[in-house]
Amino acid sequence: MDIELDPPHGITGFPLGMPADDLKAAAAELGRIKVRNDGSAVRFRSMKVLALHPQFEIVFHLEDGKTLGAAEVWIPRPGPEDITVRFRGIDVFRTPARELPGRLAAMGLTVLDETLYVYLPGLSLGFTRVAGHEVPLDTDGEPLYFQAVLTGPTGYYDYKLSDG
Numbered sequence: 001m002d003i004e005l006d007p008p009h010g011i012t013g014f015p016l017g018m019p020a021d022d023l024k025a026a027a028a029e030l031g032r033i034k035v036r037n038d039g040s041a042v043r044f045r046s047m048k049v050l051a052l053h054p055q056f057e058i059v060f061h062l063e064d065g066k067t068l069g070a071a072e073v074w075i076p077r078p079g080p081e082d083i084t085v086r087f088r089g090i091d092v093f094r095t096p097a098r099e100l101p102g103r104l105a106a107m108g109l110t111v112l113d114e115t116l117y118v119y120l121p122g123l124s125l126g127f128t129r130v131a132g133h134e135v136p137l138d139t140d141g142e143p144l145y146f147q148a149v150l151t152g153p154t155g156y157y158d159y160k161l162s163d164g
Helices: 020-028 100-105
Strands: 002-006 032-042 045-052 057-062 070-074 084-087 117-120 125-128 148-151
Touching: 002 148, 020 032, 020 045, 020 057, 100 117
Parallel strands: 002 084
Antiparallel strands: 032 045, 045 057, 057 070, 070 148, 117 125, 125 148
16 A cells, blocks of 8 residues: 655545545545544544554544544554555655655755654645654664654644744
């Protein structure tokens, strides 16, 4: 299975703006789903759809309670299926986290590297190295690979460019 990150438009099979009912049906094809705060647009308790594949999870954020606003893909675990998550040809979960920001910057992209988090504000793409379980570590003591990537709408991380 290949998942292509296409910020600010979404990910393979899940375009941003996708209606909630369509999203739930498509997510169910990946595995089991859990819906939290169905239809809610309340800040900090907005609707989320979790697609639980045996080897990975995707958290779909529906801030307005009606349409897909952002997709957060978590690193695939080993298993029978070969799962690759790519951005412009780069396998984002098999490229070491300390190498990926440089490769993205070499493409002419604005990259804000905060060690545990990397943001591409103009592109609405964000990565995290934070892990909730035991993972291989790099020489800096942090996870060797990014653990999740979020694709959001235009302007999603632009606030990171301001000084205040």
